[in-house]
Amino acid sequence: MCTWMTEQIGITGAARGVPDWLRVTRANVFYDHPVSAPYDHALIIDFVNPDAGVGARVGVELSAASAWELVRAITAALESPEAQADLAAEGRAPVRSELETLP
Known part of the structure; x- marks a missing residue:
């Protein structure tokens, strides 16, 4: 059964799109049926910039x-x-400390 449960997080970065680099402001992460990968289910990550339209x-x-x-x-x-x-510098804990707080 597919849950369509999606984690959405705000991000700051860039991704290589077509035909150029684009600013990305959000990542959508979910485990579901892929569009192209040859698996029944896959971890899918969409790096997007909703303000730049559907192609971003x-x-x-x-x-x-x-x-x-x-x-x-x-x-x-x-x-x-x-x-x-x-x-x-960003006021974040070390990586291992961050991982230890995950549920």
Whole structure:
């Protein structure tokens, strides 16, 4: 059964679209039937900028195993001294502390 449960988070960044880079302000994350990936279900991440119209979107569909590897890789990258300094400058806790507070 599909729940259509979507996590929406505000983000600040850029993504490579067609034909150029676009500013992204939101990420929609959900686990459901993919459009193109060859899986029954996939983790789907849409990076969007709603203010820029329907075409301001970059979508990614990942297998569950690939999504977990991406989480691991992101965590490792954010544990770097440079990222930790940036997080501290933004008043955020270190990556491991943030992960420990997740439900």
